[in-house]
Amino acid sequence: QVQLVESGGxxxxxxxxxxxxxxxxxxxxxxxxxxxFRQAPGKEREFVCAISWNGGRIYYADSVKGRFTIxxxxxxxxxxxxxxxxxxxxxxxxxxxxxxxPLPTSARGRYxxxxxxxxxxxxx
Numbered sequence: 001q002v003q004l005v006e007s008g009g010x011x012x013x014x015x016x017x018x019x020x021x022x023x024x025x026x027x028x029x030x031x032x033x034x035x036x037f038r039q040a041p042g043k044e045r046e047f048v049c050a051i052s053w054n055g056g057r058i059y060y061a062d063s064v065k066g067r068f069t070i071x072x073x074x075x076x077x078x079x080x081x082x083x084x085x086x087x088x089x090x091x092x093x094x095x096x097x098x099x100x101x102p103l104p105t106s107a108r109g110r111y112x113x114x115x116x117x118x119x120x121x122x123x124x
Contacts, residue, residue: 001028002113004096009118012086016122020081022096022115030074033099036081038092038120044092045095047059050104051079059104064090086122 008020022034035050038074049070058070069082079096097111105111 002029002098002102003033004098004115006094006096006115006118009094009120011121011123013123014087016021016086017082017084018086018120020083020094020096020118020120022079022081024077024079024098025114029077029098031102033101033104034070034072034079035097035099035104035106036070036079037095037097037108038090039095039117040089040092043092045108047106047108048094048108049081052104053102057104059105059106083120086120088122091120091122093119 003025005023012018031053033052036048036049037045039045047061051058051070051072067085072079094116095117098113099111
């Protein structure tokens with residue numbers, strides 16, 4: 001089992017920045033692919049970005065490319081999401097997810113464990 005706890009969400013103005021963290025406990029964090037997803041009210045949960053077990057392969061959704069950066073620290077069992085140049089359309093609950101597979105994927109159904117989410121609100 002893997003437990004994931006997100007933190008770092010909040011209210012920020014357009015153009016601002018936030019850094020989300022996802023702390024993992026349980027087995028084999030360093031061998032898992034990790035992902036971030038988000039869900040806005042009335043919309044489906046969508047892929048944001050993902051990172052391989054060693055950080056060597058990273059994928060981003062087109063909507064966040066160049067603004068968001070995913071990273072991980074396996075010594076701390078933590079994955080991060082640095083969000084810059086935030087827009088109102090980035091407003092959502094952000095979820096961290098862990099995959100049993102070491103490679104990253106944008107496929108929501110591939111992830112085996114999910115956190116509770118953290119709210120990000122970008123005001124215009």
